[in-house]
Amino acid sequence: MVAEAMSAAAVVNQPEPQxxxxxxxxxxxxxxxxxxxxxxxxxxxxxxPPRRVTALIGPSGCGKSTVIRCINRxxxxxxxxxxxxxxxxxxxxxxxPAVDAxxxxxEIGMVFQRPNPFPTKSIFENxxxxxxxxxxxxxxxxxxxxxxxLHRAHLWDEVKDRLNKPAVSLSGGQQQxxxxxxAIAVDPALLLMDEPCSALDPIATFAIEELIGEIxxxxxxxxxxxxxxxxxxxxxxxxxxxxxxxxxPGKLVEFGTTDQIFGAPKLPATEAYVSGRxx
Amino acid sequence: xxxxxxxxPRPAGHRPVLQAELDxxxxxxxxxxxxxxVAIEQAMWGLRERNPDICTAVIEGDxxxxxxxRKIRDKCFHVVLTQAPVAGDLRHILGFEHMASELERMADHxxxxxxxxxxxxxxxxxxxSEPLAAMAEQVERQVRDMLAAxxxxxxxxxxxxxxxxxxxxxxxxxIFADYLDQVTADGSLAARATGLVFVAHYxxxxxxxxxxxxxxxxxxxTGGLEDLx
Numbered sequence: 050m051v052a053e054a055m056s057a058a059a060v061v062n063q064p065e066p067q068x069x070x071x072x073x074x075x076x077x078x079x080x081x082x083x084x085x086x087x088x089x090x091x092x093x094x095x096x097x098p099p100r101r102v103t104a105l106i107g108p109s110g111c112g113k114s115t116v117i118r119c120i121n122r123x124x125x126x127x128x129x130x131x132x133x134x135x136x137x138x139x140x141x142x143x144x145x146p147a148v149d150a151x152x153x154x155x156e157i158g159m160v161f162q163r164p165n166p167f168p169t170k171s172i173f174e175n176x177x178x179x180x181x182x183x184x185x186x187x188x189x190x191x192x193x194x195x196x197x198x199l200h201r202a203h204l205w206d207e208v209k210d211r212l213n214k215p216a217v218s219l220s221g222g223q224q225q226x227x228x229x230x231x232a233i234a235v236d237p238a239l240l241l242m243d244e245p246c247s248a249l250d251p252i253a254t255f256a257i258e259e260l261i262g263e264i265x266x267x268x269x270x271x272x273x274x275x276x277x278x279x280x281x282x283x284x285x286x287x288x289x290x291x292x293x294x295x296x297x298p299g300k301l302v303e304f305g306t307t308d309q310i311f312g313a314p315k316l317p318a319t320e321a322y323v324s325g326r327x328x
Numbered sequence: 329x330x331x332x333x334x335x336x337p338r339p340a341g342h343r344p345v346l347q348a349e350l351d352x353x354x355x356x357x358x359x360x361x362x363x364x365x366v367a368i369e370q371a372m373w374g375l376r377e378r379n380p381d382i383c384t385a386v387i388e389g390d391x392x393x394x395x396x397x398r399k400i401r402d403k404c405f406h407v408v409l410t411q412a413p414v415a416g417d418l419r420h421i422l423g424f425e426h427m428a429s430e431l432e433r434m435a436d437h438x439x440x441x442x443x444x445x446x447x448x449x450x451x452x453x454x455x456x457s458e459p460l461a462a463m464a465e466q467v468e469r470q471v472r473d474m475l476a477a478x479x480x481x482x483x484x485x486x487x488x489x490x491x492x493x494x495x496x497x498x499x500x501x502x503i504f505a506d507y508l509d510q511v512t513a514d515g516s517l518a519a520r521a522t523g524l525v526f527v528a529h530y531x532x533x534x535x536x537x538x539x540x541x542x543x544x545x546x547x548x549x550t551g552g553l554e555d556l557x
Contacts, residue, residue, distance in 0.1 A: 311414045313551025326341030
């Protein structure tokens with residue numbers, strides 16, 4: 050049973066797992082992940098409250114990205130990769146055999162470390178490509194969907210006169226906002242972000258952070274970041290993942306409000322990491 | 329308590345500059361504590377001995393204390409600006425900065441006592457000065473014990489010292505009532521007795537600030553906000 054696998058004492062401050070997660074909320078329960086025979090993540094459990102930002106922090110290679118790639122079933126796309134545990138979104142297990150992985154990915158959007166627009170497609174086509182593929186327009190005009198998504202991503206004013214220009218004509222920060230517009234155009238309920246600002250300059254970074262703050266009126270966000278200050282600025286809750294010894298799988302060792310994790314962490318390992326003493 | 333991250337000694341690790349700056353702030357605060365401790369003891373000594381020179385030394389010595397306070401504020405500002413401290417590092421910097429402000433105000437109270445002492449040297453003594461001497465002794469002990477707790481990062485002792493503030497409050501109320509009785513009986517004592525009531529008031533304020541320092545120490549070490557007053 051998942052509850053037994055969780056070993057409650059292992060994670061400091063971990064809230065009780067909720068079987069009836071609120072609408073738009075995410076619960077990861079007893080998640081372990083492997084690449085072939087190598088176990089990279091062990092027994093991770095946490096709850097990301099709806100319309101809030103939850104940050105995952107931790108040293109390189111601790112499995113943060115693998116955890117969020119399990120949340121929209123991208124991990125299983127890697128040959129030989131597998132996972133164990135449950136991911137409940139809106140109270141339903143996205144790994145239920147009856148659930149289609151493609152529909153999960155249209156519900157749960159992802160923004161990656163480096164902007165990855167389709168280089169040969171236009172700004173407009175990049176924005177609506179998810180809507181076209183998932184056929185989620187529901188009779189709405191694609192142009193309206195694009196305009197709304199680009200507005201939300203704070204990109205509209207900069208691109209409205211050149212929607213047919215290729216996406217690669219944009220700057221890095223604009224391309225990343227385009228990727229966010231593409232992700233939110235399909236109106237996902239949950240947005241995953243894997244170090245979305247690590248390739249951006251400070252101005253573009255602040256623009257994305259402001260955007261993250263704004264979209265939480267509608268979306269639940271889980272963000273992986275190496276930037277401690279960014280985690281304190283954008284997130285409400287923070288989980289700290291780490292590897293105790295080289296070669297061991299990454300574990301979530303402390304989870305709490307962001308103020309608590311960065312203000313008064315309970316574990317010395319968390320304190321050492323957030324204050325830059327190790328990692 | 330040993331599992332609380334804030335109470336663990338923090339290895340310098342990858343942050344030798346931050347650690348050196350924190351150590352420097354800590355030693356500056358400890359230096360300020362010694363200056364303030366001396367100011368309070370000298371002010372009470374000047375009052376007891378009716379010695380205007382000692383009182384003047386306390387009043388003039390306040391410049392160095394204010395200067396030390398300003399240096400600590402500058403150092404705290406610099407380390408926040410340049411090192412983006414979080415967790416225990418940030419709590420210690422905020423705690424040090426608040427402690428330094430409390431210490432600076434304690435020194436101001438010592439100066440106020442010294443001014444009263446210097447202006448009342450020629451006045452006749454009030455019949456009973458023992459309760460004030462006992463109160464001064466109690467407050468000086470509170471200050472000494474709290475500063476030792478800060479140096480040792482000892483939150484248990486800090487709580488214990490803060491708890492003794494009730495004794496000082498009781499002493500103050502008793503002294504106030506006694507002097508009122510004496511002045512009512514003999515009007516010629518009014519000038520000196522009024523001065524001494526103010527001295528007792530400043531001592532009581534110093535003891536309150538000792539309690540505030542205990543709260544700052546607990547916050548810095550554990551992250552907990554406690555109202556010990």
